[in-house]
Amino acid sequence: xxxxxQIRRCAxxxxxxxxxxxxxxxxxxxxxAARQERGESFFVIAWSGEIPVGxxxxxxxxxxxxxxxxxxxxxxxxxxxxxxxxxxxxxxxHRGRIACAVGLDNPGARRLYERRGYRGTGQLETCSYExxxxxxxxxxxxxxxxxxxxxxxxx
Numbered sequence: 843x844x845x846x847x848q849i850r851r852c853a854x855x856x857x858x859x860x861x862x863x864x865x866x867x868x869x870x871x872x873x874x875a876a877r878q879e880r881g882e883s884f885f886v887i888a889w890s891g892e893i894p895v896g897x898x899x900x901x902x903x904x905x906x907x908x909x910x911x912x913x914x915x916x917x918x919x920x921x922x923x924x925x926x927x928x929x930x931x932x933x934x935x936h937r938g939r940i941a942c943a944v945g946l947d948n949p950g951a952r953r954l955y956e957r958r959g960y961r962g963t964g965q966l967e968t969c970s971y972e973x974x975x976x977x978x979x980x981x982x983x984x985x986x987x988x989x990x991x992x993x994x995x996x997x
Contacts, residue, residue: 943990
């Protein structure tokens with residue numbers, strides 16, 4: 843069952859609330875908001891009342907790239923991810939297409955993207971990165987992903 847959410851770009855006043863919900867040291871909300879402030883991306887938040895339940899970023903470029911789509915565990919499977927994707931697609935529509943990378947080890951996310959019309963390009967990329975997990979532990983991961991693209995048409 844879908845939950846009602848309001849989707850909007852992150853406002854400067856939202857950052858402290860978002861950051862308070864992160865493990866110490868993660869810094870995702872502050873970093874994403876700073877990228878938005880510099881005009882590098884859009885940082886989009888899904889709100890259920892006053893509670894953020896998901897977010898994503900849309901990196902600007904010739905082909906905008908949807909990144910960091912995340913939905914709180916309790917809100918998964920309830921339409922939040924699709925609503926965030928719709929918002930990103932609306933922001934990218936002027937470019938005519940949108941792209942995203944999905945980990946080869948994440949078939950659930952790939953199914954969501956494919957249901958929404960994204961198609962694999964065969965372009966694979968392997969990258970390593972550091973992150974802070976939900977327990978506040980700094981970790982390193984290596985992930986192979988495939989780039990997916992969706993044609994949007996101009997509205």
